[in-house]
Amino acid sequence: MAEKPFTLAVPDADLEFLHKKLEFTRLPDELDDAKWDYGVPLDDINRLVAKWKDGFDWRASEAAINVIPQFTRDIEVDGHGTLNIHYVHQKSKLENAIPLLFVHGWPGHFMEVAKLLPLLTVVAPDQPSFHVVALSFPGFGFSEAPKKKGFAMTQYAEVGHKLMLALGYKEYVTQGGDWGHVVTKTIVQTYGGKHAKAWHSNCVNNTGPPSLKSTPWLYLKYLVTPFSEDDRKGFERSAWFQMKGTGYFQEQSTYPQTLGYSLADSPVGLLAWIYEKLVTWTDNYPWTDDEVLTWISLYWFSRPGPAASVRIYYEVVAASDFTRPQWISVPIGFSYFPKELMIAPKLWGRALGNVVFESDHKSGGHFAAHEKPRELAKDLRKMFGIGGPAFGVVSGKSGYTVA
Numbered sequence: 001m002a003e004k005p006f007t008l009a010v011p012d013a014d015l016e017f018l019h020k021k022l023e024f025t026r027l028p029d030e031l032d033d034a035k036w037d038y039g040v041p042l043d044d045i046n047r048l049v050a051k052w053k054d055g056f057d058w059r060a061s062e063a064a065i066n067v068i069p070q071f072t073r074d075i076e077v078d079g080h081g082t083l084n085i086h087y088v089h090q091k092s093k094l095e096n097a098i099p100l101l102f103v104h105g106w107p108g109h110f111m112e113v114a115k116l117l118p119l120l121t122v123v124a125p126d127q128p129s130f131h132v133v134a135l136s137f138p139g140f141g142f143s144e145a146p147k148k149k150g151f152a153m154t155q156y157a158e159v160g161h162k163l164m165l166a167l168g169y170k171e172y173v174t175q176g177g178d179w180g181h182v183v184t185k186t187i188v189q190t191y192g193g194k195h196a197k198a199w200h201s202n203c204v205n206n207t208g209p210p211s212l213k214s215t216p217w218l219y220l221k222y223l224v225t226p227f228s229e230d231d232r233k234g235f236e237r238s239a240w241f242q243m244k245g246t247g248y249f250q251e252q253s254t255y256p257q258t259l260g261y262s263l264a265d266s267p268v269g270l271l272a273w274i275y276e277k278l279v280t281w282t283d284n285y286p287w288t289d290d291e292v293l294t295w296i297s298l299y300w301f302s303r304p305g306p307a308a309s310v311r312i313y314y315e316v317v318a319a320s321d322f323t324r325p326q327w328i329s330v331p332i333g334f335s336y337f338p339k340e341l342m343i344a345p346k347l348w349g350r351a352l353g354n355v356v357f358e359s360d361h362k363s364g365g366h367f368a369a370h371e372k373p374r375e376l377a378k379d380l381r382k383m384f385g386i387g388g389p390a391f392g393v394v395s396g397k398s399g400y401t402v403a
Contacts, residue, residue, distance in 0.1 A: 003166075006070040006086060006142065008062050010301045015058060018267055018300065022053040025268050036280070040272045048275070049268055051289050052296075061294040068114060072142070075162050077155050079148075085159060086142035086303070087135040088113060089167065092121040094129045098384055098399040099169035101160055101187075102134040105178020105203075106309055107274040108367065109298050110136045115373035120380065127381045128391075128399025133172075135163055137179070139311060145304035146311075152319035156312070157186035161195065171195060171394045175380065177203040177368055179312060185328070185352075192330040197393040200333040200357075200380060202368040205238075205342035210351040214327060218351050225347060230360075234343030241341045245280065248273070252313035260307025263299075270306050271296050281366035283339035328353025331390040333383040335376060339365030356389035357382065 027049075030042040069090055074082045088110055091097070100120065102113045113134035120130040138159060139145040146155070160183060164172045174196060176184035181203035188199040210218035227235075251259050262269040274296055278287060299306040332355045336343070346358060359379045364372040383390050384399060392398055 003071050003073045006072050008065050008070070008142070010058065010062065014301060019053060021267050022049060025049055027268070040276050040279075044275070045268065045272055048271060048289060048292060052267070052271070052293050056290065056293045058294075058297060061290070061297065065111060065294075068111075068117065070110075070142075073163075073166060075159055075166065077138075077146075077151075077158055077162075080146055080151055080155060081148075083138050083146065083159070084144040085135060085138065085163060086110070087133060087163060088117075090117045090121050090132045092123060092129040092131050094123045094399070094401060096397050096399065097121070097123075097129040097131045098394050098397050099164065099167075099172035100130040100132050100380070101164055101172055101174045101184070102132060102369070103160060103174065103176035103180030103183050104134070104137070104140075105176070105180045106140075106312060107277050107295075107299070108178060108180075109141050109295070110134050111295075111298065112367060112369045114370075116369050116377055119373060119377035123401065125401065128385045130380070130384075130399065131169070133164060133167060133169075135160060137183075137309075137312070139304055139308035140302065141298060142303045145308040150315065150319065151311075152315040153182060153186045154190070154319075156183045157190055160184075161187055161191045165195070171197050171397070173198040173200070173384065173390070173394065175200045175202075175376075177201065178366065181205070182316070188328055188330050188332075189326050192328065196330065198331040198333070198384070198390045199328065200335070200383060202335040202337060202376060203340060203366070204334045204336065204344055204349040205340070207344050207348050207352060209345075209348050215351045218347060222347055227345065231345040233338070234345065237339070238342040238344075245341065248277070249313060252310040253317040254314070256307070256310045256314045259310060263306040263310070267296075267300055270299060274299065278367075281339070281341060282371055283337070283363050283365040285365065285367075285371050330354060331356045331383075331393060333357035333359075333379065333390065335359045335361065335368065335379045337361050337364035337366075337368050337372065339363075341366055 068088055070088055072084050072086050075085050076082045104112045120132050123129045136143040174184035181201045184199055188196045210222045212219045332353050334349055361375055368376050382388050
């Protein structure tokens with residue numbers, strides 16, 4: 001269980017191999033005026049491949065990543081043996097800062113937390129400070145991948161929880177989006193009350209309307225409350241995603257190994273597969289080529305290789321634990337961004353449990369921590385700060401110098 005400092009250092013041979021693969025790229029043709037109707041435009045890929053091959057400085061990106069304190073430690077997972085887990089652990093200078101577990105999704109990674117770190121760990125008299133932990137999922141980034149079938153939500157939640165305990169955080173709060181939403185929800189359902197004291201999510205989806213059996217008071221309200229304009233916009237966004245954006249989910253949840261050969265062997269295939277999501281899942285975010293190539297390179301150079309990351313879809317769907325109807329009693333906070341992939345009415349989200357905080361934003365999409373870090377950090381401060389609905393949920397950890 002010993003913690004070991006981690007420094008990212010991709011071998012020169014791996015960089016040379018990537019450049020050789022890029023040299024032999026064969027790209028498809030494209031229909032006239034196809035633009036984004038058929039997928040990633042050829043012009044975008046031509047530009048990105050040319051830069052990745054001859055103009056992208058991975059070592060500069062690597063140095064920037066290594067500024068963030070990273071570690072690894074072995075964590076035993078019931079039924080799956082011991083896995084070596086990679087994580088970020090940025091402590092506040094304030095001893096009684098609030099321990100917060102940040103959990104990424106796919107095609108995200110541990111560096112989604114990067115912009116949040118200086119915002120959440122700062123010590124100031126008028127806002128709470130946090131000790132921030134961000135793990136790389138098993139099979140992602142620089143964590144070891146599971147070796148056996150059946151590594152689903154229960155196991156991902158177990159890793160996150162055991163990591164916090166190993167770091168000495170017997171009580172903590174969580175934040176997540178995408179798969180991070182589902183994993184952190186599972187954490188509070190499994191370890192809530194005693195350990196996981198509150199849950200914040202920026203991805204309120206995979207939930208239906210309130211039911212008469214589980215939340216009769218919300219069900220009755222649902223029957224008599226008309227949908228708002230925001231609700232209708234959310235349904236439109238969700239319908240677009242269901243029609244145009246779920247092909248990746250069907251493939252990754254049914255035959256991930258078949259797709260994995262392309263992701264593992266072709267850097268350009270990996271680039272196009274993920275770049276599509278970076279663009280279409282965000283709200284006109286101004287991606288730079290360096291940003292995109294750093295993001296994709298983290299998958300290409302990942303410890304288990306990029307194919308391992310997509311197996312989470314198969315395992316969670318096979319285990320039928322994608323959604324769990326259990327009522328969540330710990331305080332819940334939701335941040336709503338208009339270009340999230342699927343957007344449910346607030347009343348539906350409230351059926352999940354003890355919702356004490358909600359915040360609407362005028363812009364932003366699926367990767368909120370990367371797109372809108374200030375807005376997300378502000379929401380967390382409001383939820384856990386003095387006067388907030390989840391202030392003081394972690395025993396002896398107010399997040400303030402005096403409170």
